[in-house]
Amino acid sequence: GAVVSQHPSRVICKSGTSVKIECRSLDFQATTMFWYRQFPKQSLMLMATSNEGSKATYEQGVEKDKFLINHASLTLSTLTVTSAHPEDSSFYICSARDWGGQSYNEQFFGPGTRLTVL
């Protein structure tokens, strides 16, 4: 149980285009999902917290107009990188908090999406 998927796993795009990344909780409902970014040889940095049916909360320094987050259902959150530039190239990872069962309040992570902006 507690499986989180991400799609796509890898994407290459041209500078100036927008890219959407999906994060799904497959076997549980996630009222809260989190988006992280990880640059090479660095640790994960939280970008934003996404709550179903409400606006996302962004960490300091993260541009909310550039990284659009939508959490329209209890199993899906999307991150759209708008007008992507090479410096946005990174590994994007989502996690979902499982409210139910014995693992309530634990976070489970997706496999990540490797974004390369040319």
Place this chain on the structure above:
Amino acid sequence: DAKTTQPPSMDCAEGRAANLPCNHSTISGNEYVYWYRQIHSQGPQYIIHGLKNNETNEMASLIITEDRKSSTLILPHATLRDTAVYYCIVRVRTKTSGSRLTFGEGTQLTVNP
């Protein structure tokens, strides 16, 4: 959330126990100790968590000192597939509290054949 300190890297022989230490001297009474690991180019994987008692599951054991200022994650029989970065995180665990996880630099564990 309390800050944690971990060694940047460790090596372990395949089949032997891997003992990964973590210092969290500023941990408060309601903060749990969590361990995650991240295999290269994958998302982090939850391993185990505990408050003050030692915990064991199918993946690992967690030993927390009596004063709770440090802990050790034990992989009893390390395999090559256990090579990963291991993160020790302390945070409050309640249904209504925020669940943000603050990742430090972690420990790169390399299991050698």
